[in-house]
Amino acid sequence: MTAYTATVTVRLKGGVLDPEAETTRGALERLGFELDSLRSADVFEIDLDAESSADAEERAGEMAERLLANPTIHDYTVAVEER
Amino acid sequence: MTAYTATVTVRLKGGVLDPEAETTRGALERLGFELDSLRSADVFEIDLDAESSADAEERAGEMAERLLANPTIHDYTVAVEER
Numbered sequence: 001m002t003a004y005t006a007t008v009t010v011r012l013k014g015g016v017l018d019p020e021a022e023t024t025r026g027a028l029e030r031l032g033f034e035l036d037s038l039r040s041a042d043v044f045e046i047d048l049d050a051e052s053s054a055d056a057e058e059r060a061g062e063m064a065e066r067l068l069a070n071p072t073i074h075d076y077t078v079a080v081e082e083r
Numbered sequence: 084m085t086a087y088t089a090t091v092t093v094r095l096k097g098g099v100l101d102p103e104a105e106t107t108r109g110a111l112e113r114l115g116f117e118l119d120s121l122r123s124a125d126v127f128e129i130d131l132d133a134e135s136s137a138d139a140e141e142r143a144g145e146m147a148e149r150l151l152a153n154p155t156i157h158d159y160t161v162a163v164e165e166r
Contacts, residue, residue, distance in 0.1 A: 003119070009126065024150070028149075031146075033142065033145070036131055036132065038128070038129050041125075041126040041127075041128065042123065042126070043123065043126050044107065045121070045124065046118050047118065047121070059116065063116055067107070
């Protein structure tokens with residue numbers, strides 16, 4: 001078994017409204033910052049032991065499917081590295 | 084001016100309790116997943132126009148200092164790429 005860190009990034013799908021990001025963008029603009037757009041995402045860094053990098057990636061993907069992401073509104077990506 | 088995307092990742096500092104992450108970890112374990120630990124982070128992807136990559140990074144860092152991160156409890160990193 002090898003120790004891996006799997007990073008699961010959960011983003012809203014295109015077209016899904018993100019009022020929190022809009023609020024943050026407005027607050028930055030009121031502070032005088034210029035920006036074109038702002039998107040927010042949630043990241044989960046998961047330390048786990050697995051037989052291989054592919055195994056770690058598959059298990060982290062299952063965690064995203066079952067709990068971390070809502071497939072109706074979210075897309076997710078998984079990146080794995082040894083720790 | 085060049086179009087950049089600055090990615091600001093905001094993490095809790097080491098030693099700061101993260102009850103949301105603990106709840107997520109417990110829920111994953113109840114679903115039968117095995118993991119050693121789980122950390123959560125917030126990511127802001129900011130599209131902005133800047134003179135240079137260094138300029139974009141500096142402005143995104145200021146946004147983190149002023150609004151996106153709370154320096155008492157958060158660390159942040161900034162990554163910039165052309166879009």
